[in-house]
Amino acid sequence: MSNWLPQSAAGKRWLGLAPSYFVIGIFMLVPMIIMAVFSFLEPNPYGGVKPVGSLAAYVKLFFEYDLEDNLVFNPGYINIIFRSFQLSFGATLLCLVFGFPVAYYITLQPENRRNFYIYLVTIPFWTNLLIRTFAWIIILGRGGVIETPLLAAGIIDDSLRMMYTDGAIAIGLTYSYLPLMVLPIYASLEKLDFRLLEAASDLYANRLEVMTKVVIPLCKPGIIAGCILVFIPCLGAFIAPNLLGGGKKLMLGSLVQFQFASARNWPFGAALSMLLLSAVVIMLIFYARAAKKRAAMEGD
Amino acid sequence: MIEQTQKASSPRARKKMLPVGHYRGLGGWTVFFFVFLYLPIVVLIFYSFNANRMVMNWGGFGFDWYLKAFQNEDIQKAVWNSLIVATIATIFATAIATIGALVLARGGNFRGKTISLGLITLPLMVPEIVTAVAVLIFFSAIGLKLGLGNVIIAHITFCIPFAFMPIRARLEGMDTSLEQAARDLYASEWETFRYITVPLLMPGIVAGAMLSFVISMDDFIITLMVGGAGSTTLPVYIYSMIRRGLTPEINAVSTLLLLVSIAIVTAYWVVSRKSEADTVH
Numbered sequence: 001m002s003n004w005l006p007q008s009a010a011g012k013r014w015l016g017l018a019p020s021y022f023v024i025g026i027f028m029l030v031p032m033i034i035m036a037v038f039s040f041l042e043p044n045p046y047g048g049v050k051p052v053g054s055l056a057a058y059v060k061l062f063f064e065y066d067l068e069d070n071l072v073f074n075p076g077y078i079n080i081i082f083r084s085f086q087l088s089f090g091a092t093l094l095c096l097v098f099g100f101p102v103a104y105y106i107t108l109q110p111e112n113r114r115n116f117y118i119y120l121v122t123i124p125f126w127t128n129l130l131i132r133t134f135a136w137i138i139i140l141g142r143g144g145v146i147e148t149p150l151l152a153a154g155i156i157d158d159s160l161r162m163m164y165t166d167g168a169i170a171i172g173l174t175y176s177y178l179p180l181m182v183l184p185i186y187a188s189l190e191k192l193d194f195r196l197l198e199a200a201s202d203l204y205a206n207r208l209e210v211m212t213k214v215v216i217p218l219c220k221p222g223i224i225a226g227c228i229l230v231f232i233p234c235l236g237a238f239i240a241p242n243l244l245g246g247g248k249k250l251m252l253g254s255l256v257q258f259q260f261a262s263a264r265n266w267p268f269g270a271a272l273s274m275l276l277l278s279a280v281v282i283m284l285i286f287y288a289r290a291a292k293k294r295a296a297m298e299g300d
Numbered sequence: 301m302i303e304q305t306q307k308a309s310s311p312r313a314r315k316k317m318l319p320v321g322h323y324r325g326l327g328g329w330t331v332f333f334f335v336f337l338y339l340p341i342v343v344l345i346f347y348s349f350n351a352n353r354m355v356m357n358w359g360g361f362g363f364d365w366y367l368k369a370f371q372n373e374d375i376q377k378a379v380w381n382s383l384i385v386a387t388i389a390t391i392f393a394t395a396i397a398t399i400g401a402l403v404l405a406r407g408g409n410f411r412g413k414t415i416s417l418g419l420i421t422l423p424l425m426v427p428e429i430v431t432a433v434a435v436l437i438f439f440s441a442i443g444l445k446l447g448l449g450n451v452i453i454a455h456i457t458f459c460i461p462f463a464f465m466p467i468r469a470r471l472e473g474m475d476t477s478l479e480q481a482a483r484d485l486y487a488s489e490w491e492t493f494r495y496i497t498v499p500l501l502m503p504g505i506v507a508g509a510m511l512s513f514v515i516s517m518d519d520f521i522i523t524l525m526v527g528g529a530g531s532t533t534l535p536v537y538i539y540s541m542i543r544r545g546l547t548p549e550i551n552a553v554s555t556l557l558l559l560v561s562i563a564i565v566t567a568y569w570v571v572s573r574k575s576e577a578d579t580v581h
Contacts, residue, residue, distance in 0.1 A: 016403035017399075017400055017416055020396055020419065021416075023396060023460065024457060025419070027453055027454065027456075027457040028423060028431065028434070028458075029419070031434035031437060031438030032430070032434045034438050034441055035430075035433060035434040035437050035438075101323075102333045104323075104326065105326040105327065106330075108322065119569050122565070123562060124337050126515075126561055127341070127518070127561045128517075128518040128538075129518070130535050130539060130542075131344065131535075131538065132340050132344075135340030136340055137542075138340075138343055138344070138355055138356060138546075139339065142356075143357065175340070178333075178336075194321055197320050198321075207320075211323070232427060235427065236427030236429045238521050239520065253429045257525065260436060270433065273429070273433045273434070277426065277430050280425065280426065
């Protein structure tokens with residue numbers, strides 16, 4: 001065990017980590033704490049906050065004031081939040097169904113070809129999401145790539161009206177985060193010992209059983225990781241609902257942005273962000289516990 | 301006769317031959333998957349050569365919109381801003397990530413290691429819109445108005461984990477025997493670091509810098525929220541173009557940005573494969 005850093009030099013260690021702590025601490029952690037505080041303040045009508053404590057932002061999630069100043073239940077925001085979860089869940093499921101067989105197919109390939117396939121999967125992920133979503137407007141839109149040939153062939157005689165629907169948002173989300181599903185599944189499939197499949201087959205498991213009782217249980221960590229990696233950005237998505245949902249079909253992410261750009265209700269925007277953040281934290285805790293449990297089981 | 305029976309039975313024979321773990325239709329499914337993944341990119345590039353004023357009405361092949369995009373001063377300004385932000389953010393993020401990775405990969409096990417790792421990868425786990433909101437609120441609370449400076453600070457923050465990952469991976473795959481040999485031959489700690497560690501680590505640092513650059517160039521939401529007037533980057537400008545109306549000019553600019561990203565990621569891929577190939581084990 002030799003290091004260029006002497007083991008004893010704890011000071012040096014912290015000196016090396018100090019810049020990371022400084023930047024991420026000051027410009028990410030502290031802002032999130034301030035955001036939490038802001039969600040409990042009163043809004044300033046021109047943006048920003050008044051230094052007055054208030055639960056109004058959280059009350060606004062469920063209730064509104066009617067003409068006579070009575071609090072009445074308002075399902076509007078709850079519906080948007082519910083829709084966000086629904087669409088994110090749908091997109092995650094689509095990614096899984098679409099991505100799993102591909103990850104599996106890549107695992108079956110010889111090694112050099114596998115790397116090339118992974119390169120092809122990652123390329124879209126590194127290109128601009130806004131641009132790739134914009135391309136879907138050209139594909140799905142009125143007079144777009146799908147409609148034009150169908151109209152010309154006389155198969156349809158009116159626009160299919162695919163844009164500005166939940167379906168368009170779901171396609172956009174699936175497309176945006178598909179690589180995030182394939183990569184972790186591939187990573188866990190790659191470690192799979194294929195002799196286990198043959199052993200199962202020798203013990204009279206049929207093809208379906210080999211898949212459902214051997215392959216899928218063994219790559220469950222990859223599947224769970226993929227689902228979380230897709231679900232989290234879907235929930236906070238802004239681009240797909242904005243471009244493909246036309247800004248009318250709001251999701252949580254676009255609702256947050258709206259509070260800062262147009263509605264100028266910062267505390268409400270902060271409260272919505274807190275909601276989003278807690279959903280993510282709950283999922284990550286769930287994931288960490290599952291991973292710990294698995295590690296403990298493997299240790300036995 | 302014999303030939304005929306063989307022909308007739310051969311498809312069935314092949315069906316039986318399909319090895320364990322292989323499934324019918326996987327290849328076709330994968331082809332469909334890649335068509336889905338690349339269709340939008342191909343469509344985007346194809347329509348950038350549309351001579352018509354409307355994106356979706358094909359008006360013949362032409363480079364008109366590329367010319368128009370090149371002459372557009374707002375686009376030039378946005379490209380310039382994007383390059384400034386991405387370059388500065390990459391330099392800082394890569395430097396910070398490199399020393400952080402050295403400590404975390406070589407510092408042995410120490411108290412706070414897991415927390416440090418968690419902190420460095422925090423920007424990857426928090427949804428982008430939440431980061432954007434938090435940073436926006438923070439800058440307004442402390443009254444920081446540096447224009448492009450605000451955007452650069454935000455970019456440095458979320459680029460750190462992207463620079464960190466390949467550097468740490470490289471460090472973990474690196475053999476320490478060369479460094480030990482240098483120390484045995486009376487090289488000082490600094491000399492060992494400068495002449496042995498840094499050159500060996502270089503492919504990781506280059507890879508990390510490339511990823512930071514691409515991530516910074518492509519960022520949209522955080523820049524949209526944090527940047528004020530005058531600090532418009534290219535993706536933010538493209539967004540405003542989309543809102544104004546769909547002309548092939550958007551496709552032309554987008555195609556150029558797309559090709560830059562693909563070129564950098566391809567270079568990253570080549571570098572990291574080479575680095576994998578010549579890692580000493």
